[in-house]
Amino acid sequence: MAQKKYLQAKLTQFLREDKIQLWKPPYTDENKEVGLALKDLAKRYSHKLGCCEDEVEKIIEEIRCKAVDRGTGNENYKTTGIATVEVFLPSRLKKDKKNMLETQLHISGRDLRSKIAETFGFQENYIKIVINKKLLQLGKSLEEQGVTHNVKAMVLELKQSEEDVRRNSQEEEEKQSEAELKEKRIQRTKKGLEILTKRAETVVDPETTPYLDIANQTGRSIRIPPSQKKALMLAMGYHEKGRAFLKRKEYGIALPCLLDADRYFCECSRELLDIVDNYAVLQLDIVWCYFRLEQLECLDDAEKKLNLAQKCLKNCYGENHQRLVHIKGNCGKEKVLFLRLYLLQGIRNYHSGNGEEAHEYLHKARLLFKELHIDPSKVHSLMQLGFTPQEARLALRACDGNVDHAAIHISNRREELAQIRQEEREKKRRHMENISSLKGMGYSARAAKQALHQAGGNLDEALKILLGNPHMWWLNDETPDSSSRLESPSQEGINQLVYMGFDSAVAEAALRVFRGSIQLAAQTLAHHGGSLPPDLQLSEKDSSSTPSTSPSDSAGTSSASTDEDMETEAVNEILEDIPEHEEDYLDSTLEDEEIIIAEYLSYVENIKSATN
Numbered sequence: 240m241a242q243k244k245y246l247q248a249k250l251t252q253f254l255r256e257d258k259i260q261l262w263k264p265p266y267t268d269e270n271k272e273v274g275l276a277l278k279d280l281a282k283r284y285s286h287k288l289g290c291c292e293d294e295v296e297k298i299i300e301e302i303r304c305k306a307v308d309r310g311t312g313n314e315n316y317k318t319t320g321i322a323t324v325e326v327f328l329p330s331r332l333k334k335d336k337k338n339m340l341e342t343q344l345h346i347s348g349r350d351l352r353s354k355i356a357e358t359f360g361f362q363e364n365y366i367k368i369v370i371n372k373k374l375l376q377l378g379k380s381l382e383e384q385g386v387t388h389n390v391k392a393m394v395l396e397l398k399q400s401e402e403d404v405r406r407n408s409q410e411e412e413e414k415q416s417e418a419e420l421k422e423k424r425i426q427r428t429k430k431g432l433e434i435l436t437k438r439a440e441t442v443v444d445p446e447t448t449p450y451l452d453i454a455n456q457t458g459r460s461i462r463i464p465p466s467q468k469k470a471l472m473l474a475m476g477y478h479e480k481g482r483a484f485l486k487r488k489e490y491g492i493a494l495p496c497l498l499d500a501d502r503y504f505c506e507c508s509r510e511l512l513d514i515v516d517n518y519a520v521l522q523l524d525i526v527w528c529y530f531r532l533e534q535l536e537c538l539d540d541a542e543k544k545l546n547l548a549q550k551c552l553k554n555c556y557g558e559n560h561q562r563l564v565h566i567k568g569n570c571g572k573e574k575v576l577f578l579r580l581y582l583l584q585g586i587r588n589y590h591s592g593n594g595e596e597a598h599e600y601l602h603k604a605r606l607l608f609k610e611l612h613i614d615p616s617k618v619h620s621l622m623q624l625g626f627t628p629q630e631a632r633l634a635l636r637a638c639d640g641n642v643d644h645a646a647i648h649i650s651n652r653r654e655e656l657a658q659i660r661q662e663e664r665e666k667k668r669r670h671m672e673n674i675s676s677l678k679g680m681g682y683s684a685r686a687a688k689q690a691l692h693q694a695g696g697n698l699d700e701a702l703k704i705l706l707g708n709p710h711m712w713w714l715n716d717e718t719p720d721s722s723s724r725l726e727s728p729s730q731e732g733i734n735q736l737v738y739m740g741f742d743s744a745v746a747e748a749a750l751r752v753f754r755g756s757i758q759l760a761a762q763t764l765a766h767h768g769g770s771l772p773p774d775l776q777l778s779e780k781d782s783s784s785t786p787s788t789s790p791s792d793s794a795g796t797s798s799a800s801t802d803e804d805m806e807t808e809a810v811n812e813i814l815e816d817i818p819e820h821e822e823d824y825l826d827s828t829l830e831d832e833e834i835i836i837a838e839y840l841s842y843v844e845n846i847k848s849a850t851n
Contacts, residue, residue, distance in 0.1 A: 240533070241589065241842055246290065246298050248592030253284055254302070261303035262310050271307050273300060308339060309389065320344075322381075322388040324351075324370075328359060329396045329491075330533035344386060349377040351386075355394060367395040367495060372525075372538065373502070374495050393537045395491045467507050474503035478521050479817050482824065485524060490531045497525050512551065519551035520576060520824055526583050541587050548580055571611075571636040572825040578607040582832055582839075589839055598843040605836050608829060617642050621649070629826045656821070673698045677705070681756040686711045706766045732757050741769055 254261065261267060265276035281296035288295065312323035326338045340358060342351060348368070352375065356363040368375035370392045371385055463471055481496030504518050512518045522544040529538045538544070552573075556563040560570040585600035613635050620642050621631035626649050634645035634652075670691065676698060677687035682705060690711060694700035705711055728750030735757055736746035741764050749760035749771055764770070820826070 241839070242845075243298070244536070244590045245592060245594070245842065245846070246288070246295070247302065248590060249288065249594075250284060250295065250298055250592075251302060252592050253287070260306075261299070262306040266303060267307060271311075273303065277303065312339070312341075312389065315341075316388045322386075322390075324386075325389065325391045326355060326359070327391060327393045327534050327537050329394060331396075340392075342381070344381045344388075347377065347380055348375040348384065351375065351381060351392075352377065355392070359394070361394070361396065365397040367397070367491075369393040369395060369494065369498065369537070372498060372540070374498060391537050391539070393532075393534050395494060395532075397491065463511070464508075467511055470503045470506035471511065474500045474507065474521075475517055476500075477503065478517060478524070481528075482524060485528065488531075490528050494525075494528045494532070497521065497528060501525060513554045516552060516555045516573075516576070519548040519555065522548035522551070523576065523579050523583065526587075527579065530583065530586060535587065535590055541583075542591075545580060545584050545587065552576060552580075567637075569637045571639065572633050572822060574607055574611055574636070575825050575827050575829070578604055578611060578829070578832060581607065582836060586835075586839055589842060594843055594846045597839070598847075601836060601840050601843060604832070605840065608833060608836060611636055611829060612833075613640065617645075621645060627820075629820055629823070632826055632828070633820075633822055670696060673701065677701065680762075681753065681759040682711075706762055727751070728755055732760075736760060736764070745770055 253259075259266070259280070261277070265274045266280070268274050277299060278296060281299050282292055284299070285292040285295040309323075316322055320343065321341050322344050324340045324342055326340050328338060338359065340355065342354060352366065352368055353363050355361065355368065356366060370390055373384070375392075376384055477496045477500035481493045481500060484490070484493035484496060500521055504512065504521065526535075526538065526541050526544050529535050529541070535541060556570070556573065557565075560573070563570045563573060581600045581604040585597045585604060588594075588600060589597035613632055617635055617640065618628055618631040621634070622628060624646055626634075626646070630649050631645065634648045635642070638644035638648050673691055673696070674684055674687045677690065678684055680702075682690075686705065687701070690701040690704045691698070693704055728747055732750050732755060733743060733746045736749070737743050739761060741749075741761075745764065746760070749764055750757070752771065753759040753763070763772075818824075
């Protein structure tokens with residue numbers, strides 16, 4: 240298959256260079272049938288490539304038929320508005336994976352999915368469609384999603400076709416259950432990530448409440464602009480989930496997660512993406528996923544993604560890894576990313592008909608593989624010392640294969656991480672103490688956290704911010720205690736404020752605003768010269784109103800408990816796939832890469848021997 244793709248790409252290059260239009264005479268006659276001149280063309284190109292003439296003729300004919308079909312489709316689109324979609328089917332199907340489908344562009348994504356399922360024998364609810372590197376949205380029209388004439392659509396299959404049902408009904412039932420499970424997992428992934436991201440903004444107890452945090456290359460948490468924090472967390476969360484599926488070789492379900500991650504990363508600033516290498520790794524993972532699905536030709540911008548990955552790695556690690564070496568002291572572990580990059584660049588060039596460039600990149604990948612390959616006996620030696628296989632592989636690559644140095648490296652790294660975690664825990668503890676102090680003064684947790692954020696964690700500055708902005712008191716928590724809302728303040732509270740020198744009417748109004756909190760009322764009145772700011776003064780209607788409660792507020796506890804259980808399940812499923820080791824993305828046995836490097840180098844060598 241790979242050799243055929245190379246020949247297709249190479250022959251397409253020759254046709255462009257020679258400005259040959261296969262859809263016109265003498266290669267195509269008036270009935271759109273093949274012309275006699277095509278055989279002569281095949282003979283000339285087969286000699287140039289050193290390939291079998293019949294094979295070259297067959298491929299040129301495929302190119303010609305596709306060009307004729309495209310021309311017919313273009314004419315049809317101009318006259319009727321009916322667009323052609325090139326559908327790429329899963330690699331397991333024996334027939335040609337590329338198929339043409341005609342459709343109107345005003346239909347919904349759901350209608351297109353139904354049409355694809357009906358035409359190619361899928362069950363509608365167990366396929367996903369990727370167009371323009373995005374998952375097809377079922378509720379929007381094709382036009383709204385930027386779908387155009389001659390677009391490429393890739394089918395991701397969560398379950399196999401009806402043909403397999405007839406072959407083995409029991410097996411198919413199992414596969415259907417598996418497909419349903421996968422779909423539920425995708426939905427739980429979205430739910431779990433939303434919950435964890437929300438918790439990152441509102442979490443009160445970071446020691447007991449799981450949430451997402453972002454760290455730099457040393458393992459320390461980094462501050463993210465609030466406007467970008469949610470997008471970055473969702474991006475990294477979807478990426479981790481996608482990588483978990485990649486590890487299990489579930490490429491069809493990994494790709495939607497990776498594409499969602501890419502969408503959220505695009506909402507982050509370039510400056511932010513230069514801090515971490517996640518975006519570069521994501522580009523590599525997306526291209527790798529397309530390759531493993533045998534659908535690399537669906538990814539029109541594979542070269543762009545690989546170039547972007549290379550640029551991001553350079554910005555993040557520095558020229559010749561200088562910044563990385565300065566931070567970590569070595570760059571051995573990160574070379575795994577460059578091996579994957581060179582390998583994918585070699586594969587892409589080969590599939591594009593660029594034999595020499597492919598050989599150059601594949602040769603670089605092979606050299607890196609030899610450098611990064613680890614003797615299993617050395618891993619075993621480190622495991623005997625109590626280290627994990629993952630720690631052993633990472634440390635051996637960081638220490639050029641030296642077992643003694645690797646053992647010291649792991650021990651030092653464990654101590655560094657323990658120190659960092661202790662510092663982070665202490666930082667969070669102080670933060671929670673400051674929140675508690677402000678809550679003790681009568682402010683809500685939400686108001687306290689916002690003020691502390693604006694004050695950079697300084698308690699005194701946060702208090703000044705709250706006093707200068709008393710309206711922040713209205714930043715209630717998600718579930719405010721309605722019982723604390725007094726219809727009218729107590730006379731005792733009014734008397735205390737009057738004793739402090741405040742006017743009786745103003746004291747009563749302040750206590751109404753702050754729901755009986757004498758401390759907040761006194762602080763605010765003192766800060767504003769004995770009067771309430773205009774934006775905190777209640778109208779007569781407001782001051783006489785009392786909060787109402789819904790009869791249903793106390794109902795539905797069973798439903799609430801069920802929702803909580805579902806949320807817990809969704810969160811736990813996310814947490815299970817977030818690796819404990821912060822450098823998990825750099826750990827690879829390189830077994831797959833070794834096989835693929837050898838395979839594609841053999842293809843390139845065959846090209847050289849054929850043309851010599």
